[in-house]
Amino acid sequence: MSAQPVPETDSGATTSPIASEASERTLNGDLIETVADGPRVQVASQVVALWVENLTVSFDGFKALNDVTLLLDRGELRCIIGPNGAGKTTLMDCITGKTRPDSGSVYLESRLHNLTELSECEIAQLGIGRKFQRPTVFPQHTVYENCELALAGSRGVFHSLFSRLSKKDKERIDQVLETIGLADLKGRMAGLLSHGHKQWLEIGMLLALDPKVLLIDEPVAGMTQPEMERTAELMQRLAGERTVVVVEHDMEFVRSIARKVTVLHEGRILSEGPMAEIQRDPRVIEVYLGT
């Protein structure tokens, strides 16, 4: 068994009641795995959604991530902030399989799969959805077809050759379109949508994928104020059912949604805790908020 992950113990994290709670749970989780007690294992895996352990990534000697350990509870809405080059996107890349880390591991819920050994598609199938910084939809497909492609289900070649949408699938797509407010535009080519609509469509596709963990990279970049408010509302609604991780630059937006914030700086976790505490942390102010 690998080393027990302990969240970075810096002032922000240790003083935060949430963080200390999380590490207790981790302790529980490990203990339970050793005893292999059926029902209690389930309890443990119900608590932790994503487990990032001692992750290190370097590009030509430059350490983009340096021994990052991160624990996400189920249903949590976590914001990751940090100045440019702090390693936020690299962290996302490692979790989703786009970048292979030099060392460290990432686990989803139960510790069955080390995500750093799987391909992007396998990770997506396990239940991690990712929204890119630039809205990425399939431009030559209609809004409806975009959701259809994202819909959870078998991804096999021959299955898709013969598969048809079931009634349940259709209901699910309609429900997603309703949630993101694009039901009226379902026949429109996705490439013709406005920037904000594309962002929502992409979030809708993630909903259709029905992931356990949602990674969202700069969701409000380039959005107008009302669009931003709607997005904040959408994020709040998404958390709870699933774990949501938002990487964002826009501090106002982070303030409006954040319950717990992780600050990355130069590839390390600088601070972690509720937004109010983070804002008071002198080191965070120094590297990020103050400027």
Next chain:
Amino acid sequence: MRERLLQFHGRRGWVVLAVAAAVLIVLVPLLNSLPRSFPLSVPDYLIPLLGKFLCYGIMAIAMDLVWGYTGILSLGHALFFALGGYGMGMYLMRRMAGEGVYRSNLPDFMVFLDWKQLPWYWHGFQHFGFAVAMLLLVPGLLALVFGWFAFRSRIKGVYLSIVTQALTFAAMLLFFQNATGFGGNNGLTDFKHLLGRSLQSPSTKLALYIASAVALVLTYLLCRFVVTSKLGRVLTAIRDAELKTRFCGYESTHYKVFVWTLSAMLCALAGALYVPQVGIINPSEMQPSNSIELAIWVAVGGRGTLVGPLLGALLLNGAKSYLTAAFPSAWLYVLGGIFVLVTLFLPRGVLGLLTAARKRKAASPDRPVEAERPAPAERGAAPEKATVST
């Protein structure tokens, strides 16, 4: 079932398709049977020529599957076509054992090379079923293996085009060698009969033409089935945003290998129908210009439409036959000119021009999906498509 078929085409599309199929499969043979004095009669010499065009049509549709729909520009499809042709050629050579110039049981070129026995890979080709299976499976397997390694290594765009071109060129050099055992630069020719019927007789030629027409219609339907399935939508998604498709959980490599192999096998089928109609197969069928010409047919007709590439193949080959006879030196300039003009002014090809005209008349942009899914040809005509692929 009915609903699924209507996803292939709307009612009008099916009517057009049925008429086109009837013209190709029934009307042309009927006109051929009319006496020559009759004004619309199709002379015998045109039948193998038309049959050849239909084989090119199959090839163009197969190419559209990989290029138009999946964004893989292959410059090596002539290889699969030629391999299919060689497979058929081997059958034809084996069936004429003892009837060659040297009256030997070996094909003439082997006698000429003073070979005493048949190379092992020629065995079994005297059986039609075995030959057909092989001429589909061998190119299919080659495509599968090549595709697996190329796509798994994420080779794409112009790099993939170059690799496919190189593969084809290497194969051509290999087949030029006498020692390879496929007749060197003369290839396989002087065929006598197919399934016991003389290849010289007009009725056999007509039968081969009809077989090509049926194969073309079936190929079209198969490809239409593929591109209107969810798999087809995944292919287009890979073309437009491969990484996103992977993050949606689709292993894009598997999808690409599938469509690549299918396309190669359809090309092989086209090659097998082509060889008995033209009477020869040699390594020049693999020359780079053939693969490039194929890409031009598809681009001129309109990528991602299936119908367009078919039209492109028929139109350009018709023009080629006429022009190389009438103005032999002008053809290459005409072909180049057409390609330049189409690339500059018709990014969606000839078919894009037609559907755009129809769309202007109809003009109702926001149609609901599902029940009234716009026909793929129209979907291809979305205003901002210019950035497609390679």
